[in-house]
Amino acid sequence: MDQTKSKALFTKACDVIPGGVNSPVRAFKSVGGTPPFISHAKGAHIFDVDGNKYVDFIGSWGPMILGHANDEVLGEIARVMEKGTSFGAPTELEITMAEAIIERVPAVDVVRLVNSGTEATMSAIRLARGVTKRDKCIKFNGCYHGHGDSFLIAAGSGATTLGIPNSPGVTKATAQDTLLANFNDIESVKEVFEKYPEDIACVIVEPIAGNMGCIPPQDNFLQDLRTLCSKYNALLIFDEVMTGFRVARGGANELYGVDPDLLCFGKVIGGGLPIGAYGGKRDLMNHVAPAGPVYQAGTLSGNPVAVTAGLETLKRLTPEVYETLEEIGGYMQSKLHDIITKNGYPLSQTRVGSMVCLFFTPNEVRNFADVQKCDLEKFNLFFHEMLKQGVYLAPSQFEAGFLGICHTKEIIDEVAEKAQKALSVVFS
Known part of the structure; x- marks a missing residue:
């Protein structure tokens, strides 16, 4: 994945903005690496200045339920x-x-x-x-x-x-x-x-x-x-x-x-x-x-x-849209569940409607102390493996992911295949 322009922009940004970003999680400090600098977005996808395309599960941290640039x-x-x-x-x-x-x-x-x-x-x-x-x-x-x-x-x-x-x-x-x-x-x-x-x-x-x-x-x-x-x-x-x-x-x-x-x-x-x-x-x-x-x-x-x-x-955001979001969320949850159970991965997941999270622990997560027991090294590796494949997840185990109505079943099927590949690397 080419990041030539993003790396140059991040270096430049660090000279004029604290840490190179205007909100800390964007700096990728918890996961390492260079944050992609985004040029534009449409629907369920964002595009960086290097021409890379990503399926976006951040959605500007929640509001893009209708997709980007509606x-x-x-x-x-x-x-x-x-x-x-x-x-x-x-x-x-x-x-x-x-x-x-x-x-x-x-x-x-x-x-x-x-x-x-x-x-x-x-x-x-x-x-x-x-x-x-x-x-x-x-x-x-x-x-x-x-x-x-x-x-x-x-x-x-x-x-x-x-x-x-x-x-x-x-x-x-x-x-x-x-x-x-x-x-x-x-x-x-x-x-x-x-x-x-x-x-x-x-x-x-x-x-x-x-x-x-x-x-x-x-x-x-x-x-x-x-x-x-x-x-x-x-x-x-x-x-x-x-x-x-x-x-x-x-x-x-x-x-x-x-x-x-x-x-x-x-x-x-x-x-x-x-x-x-x-x-x-x-x-x-x-x-x-x-x-x-x-x-x-x-x-x-x-x-x-x-x-x-x-x-x-x-x-x-009509009642019908929320029904669609529930269906999309349930579909993604079931795809991940199949991957986890089939391979016996030590993972757990939670979901409420279109808010989702995959935890790198096999145990139930009820509070902050439980989240702190997650395997952050494996999460970080998973994050970067997914990014390489064109899937933009929240760059922290401590953040939720967000779905929108543009995340079709076809997109989720594609992401599930990539998650299977990424997890096989993580747990190899």
């Missing part, structure tokens, strides 16, 4: 751009987007548009603290909610200890307000609440953990979180930046039937353009400025270009 979505973006790209003033499109989210998500009455998923989660945490007059927040090891200071916290000596910063620039004081528990381990959450019964403003969780692979909630985990938060008068926040409008028309809120107090969105509602949102019940959201005292603002929030891309994407 003609209808691009047409609407172009039409709206002719009128202007941003005004710093209200537009009717913002109302339409808010109504579209509210109509789809059972737990949302009122929505505030922002510019990214990180901004949505940061704002939701501030709102929770402002409403409850409490400082502490529970998050889960392995769940990622953007790069806000409150979220860049690693575990101390145990799941219920106060967090310590895992990035320079995050103060110890900030870290001390973030408490940690383990995903799919409700007892670890109970211990934290029992230790700080009057101090916890909220629990924030990815309802399907997508930043340690793809790990669904088990054993009524989300329902039990809802019960605990209600018992201790803390708010429950679903970070649906990744799952919202991907795993179901109404996201994980609809899929699992658990109503959080606040929800955060991104990815899909921008159709690949930068956007985010947070929302919840009216009495909570009315605390947000200018309706209330909890301040949050953004110059480009709700800009017509990003909103249009998202609206046109949502319009096309």
Whole structure:
């Protein structure tokens, strides 16, 4: 596989951009090698500057459910751009987007548009603290909610200890307000609440953990979180930046039937353009400025270009599309299952709708500690073998993969054949 131009661009980028990339995972540090520099994309495929073609299972990290460069979505973006790209003033499109989210998500009455998923989660945490007059927040090891200071916290000596910063620039004081528990381990959450019964403003969780692979909630985990938060008068926040409008028309809120107090969105509602949102019940959201005292603002929030891309994407995500996505996801899962069982490979896989992950461990994966036991060397080898064959996977064992309606059964059959070849090399 020729990477001459990508290597030259990466060298050049490292001179002017930290690490040569604008989001760390793109640097390929965890898997090694040179990241392909993408020139264009269409449908289920992306193309790099060296002319290599890949079947794409990243999909801009989730939003490209309709495939890359959808003609209808691009047409609407172009039409709206002719009128202007941003005004710093209200537009009717913002109302339409808010109504579209509210109509789809059972737990949302009122929505505030922002510019990214990180901004949505940061704002939701501030709102929770402002409403409850409490400082502490529970998050889960392995769940990622953007790069806000409150979220860049690693575990101390145990799941219920106060967090310590895992990035320079995050103060110890900030870290001390973030408490940690383990995903799919409700007892670890109970211990934290029992230790700080009057101090916890909220629990924030990815309802399907997508930043340690793809790990669904088990054993009524989300329902039990809802019960605990209600018992201790803390708010429950679903970070649906990744799952919202991907795993179901109404996201994980609809899929699992658990109503959080606040929800955060991104990815899909921008159709690949930068956007985010947070929302919840009216009495909570009315605390947000200018309706209330909890301040949050953004110059480009709700800009017509990003909103249009998202609206046109949502319009096309009909119930029939989600049925298709489920069928595609199930088909890929069955193909991989056949490969794993036929050859006795020490692998496991998870899937929720069109979110997928292949783990390089034979054991069930329930939380971050389980993912850390994966054979990362074998994953890295598999990743590069697939890349050579023209399949672009997430360059980390700790990331989910994403399917779209352009991933036909024919494409999946092709990818399964390549996976068989790659795995035979990995386990030879």
